Amino acid sequence: MSAPECDLLVVGLGPGGGAAAAAAAAAGLGVVAIDRKREIGVPVQCAEFIPLPLSRHAMAPGVLEQRISGMTSMLPSGAAVDTPFSGLMVDRAAFDRALAAAAAAAGAAVQAATSLVALDADAGIARLRASDGESMLRYRVLVAADGPHSTVARLLGLPALRTVNTRQYTVPLLQPFDDTDIWLSPDYPGGYAWLFPKGGNANLGLGMDPRACSDMKTPLDRLHRALVAEGRVGADILARTGGAIPVGGLRDTLVADRVLFIGDAAGLTHPVTGAGISAAVASGEAAAAAAQAWIGGDSAALAAYAEDMVDQFGESLQRAVARRAELMRIRGTPDFADDAAHRRGWIAFDDYYRAPVLI
Numbered sequence: 001m002s003a004p005e006c007d008l009l010v011v012g013l014g015p016g017g018g019a020a021a022a023a024a025a026a027a028g029l030g031v032v033a034i035d036r037k038r039e040i041g042v043p044v045q046c047a048e049f050i051p052l053p054l055s056r057h058a059m060a061p062g063v064l065e066q067r068i069s070g071m072t073s074m075l076p077s078g079a080a081v082d083t084p085f086s087g088l089m090v091d092r093a094a095f096d097r098a099l100a101a102a103a104a105a106a107g108a109a110v111q112a113a114t115s116l117v118a119l120d121a122d123a124g125i126a127r128l129r130a131s132d133g134e135s136m137l138r139y140r141v142l143v144a145a146d147g148p149h150s151t152v153a154r155l156l157g158l159p160a161l162r163t164v165n166t167r168q169y170t171v172p173l174l175q176p177f178d179d180t181d182i183w184l185s186p187d188y189p190g191g192y193a194w195l196f197p198k199g200g201n202a203n204l205g206l207g208m209d210p211r212a213c214s215d216m217k218t219p220l221d222r223l224h225r226a227l228v229a230e231g232r233v234g235a236d237i238l239a240r241t242g243g244a245i246p247v248g249g250l251r252d253t254l255v256a257d258r259v260l261f262i263g264d265a266a267g268l269t270h271p272v273t274g275a276g277i278s279a280a281v282a283s284g285e286a287a288a289a290a291a292q293a294w295i296g297g298d299s300a301a302l303a304a305y306a307e308d309m310v311d312q313f314g315e316s317l318q319r320a321v322a323r324r325a326e327l328m329r330i331r332g333t334p335d336f337a338d339d340a341a342h343r344r345g346w347i348a349f350d351d352y353y354r355a356p357v358l359i
């Protein structure tokens with residue numbers, strides 16, 4: 001018996017996969033979209049900030065939590081610099097669920113608790129595993145939306161992406177505000193610490209380069225205690241999370257064997273800020289359009305997707321990779337505690353954009 005067929009198989013239903021599946025199904029493709037999670041969006045591994053242009057995806061009930069209007073960046077000297085920073089805090093599980101629901105409403109077959117476990121890329125056949133056993137699915141195009149440790153990349157023999165680790169607590173917020181606080185410090189090499197308010201709570205977390213440090217609990221607990229002492233947050237830890245963030249920039253191979261990589265799986269996450277929801281959604285929608293065009297007979301459409309990603313994101317990602325590398329090079333020297341180095345390494349400062357990018 002031959003395997004069932006679809007136009008587009010989307011592996012992963014984070015924001016990238018959800019957006020790809022919704023756009024492709026709305027365009028009339030036969031879409032199967034799977035995620036290995038039992039419940040889409042759970043557990044949340046995110047600080048839950050989205051930039052304003054994504055607000056069209058924050059309108060579903062239960063998604064929007066609060067607005068953010070500014071950023072306070074704390075430098076190693078203790079100097080605090082305020083800059084405008086507009087965006088929204090969302091319930092990330094609801095955000096991902098809403099995209100998957102939009103895909104299902106547009107006609108996609110959305111399957112949670114279903115993993116991709118093997119791939120015959122030449123034949124375009126995927127082996128999927130669900131609670132009721134394994135099945136084969138034939139696809140015309142596959143969108144790899146399966147995050148920083150992409151199974152699809154591994155199955156195609158492509159290299160793993162370089163990542164940083166993160167750790168985050170959700171804590172009660174005792175002094176509500178609508179800014180995000182950022183700490184740049186030699187204590188967080190290759191990363192930074194954040195406090196994102198979310199209604200009555202806040203996401204307090206940090207990211208660090210695993211080459212520089214494996215213990216993130218000690219510095220996060222120290223920051224948490226300091227904020228409790230200042231009366232800004234409560235001592236209770238309401239939720240704990242963490243996860244990997246790609247920091248090496250764009251994957252060398254964005255398209256291979258009718259497979260399009262998007263979002264974190266493509267290395268589209270910003271290596272300095274760790275923000276990746278917006279790029280995941282944009283790349284998901286672009287991949288859906290490319291798949292539709294390719295299936296419609298435009299043989300150059302898949303390669304054009306890769307060029308489009310490089311054009312849209314390449315320069316910004318390259319700068320971020322270079323800025324991280326500059327900071328990692330001076331780690332352990334007195335310059336690493338210098339405000340000027342961190343001004344060059346953080347997006348809130350003009351120096352970040354103006355200083356030459358040395359690759």
Ligand SMILES: Cc1cc2nc3c(=O)[nH]c(=O)nc-3n(C[C@H](O)[C@H](O)[C@H](O)COP(=O)(O)OP(=O)(O)OC[C@H]3O[C@@H](n4cnc5c(N)ncnc54)[C@H](O)[C@@H]3O)c2cc1C
Pocket residue numbers: 011012013014015016017018034035036037041045046047048049050114115116117145146147148150151152166167168205241242243244245262263264265269274275276277278280
């Ligand atoms: C602690 C933390 C805080 C962050 N905060 C922010 C923030 O505030 N704002 C922001 O913009 N970005 C943030 N990010 C980054 C952001 O979460 C990611 O960039 C974004 O989730 C990428 O979306 P995606 O769809 O590419 O991948 P993901 O959201 O990682 O989704 C991948 C999906 O693929 C599924 N999957 C994996 N393998 C398989 C398989 N074999 N079969 C089936 N399914 C599979 C997974 O279950 C997962 O649901 C943060 C990341 C972390 C770790």
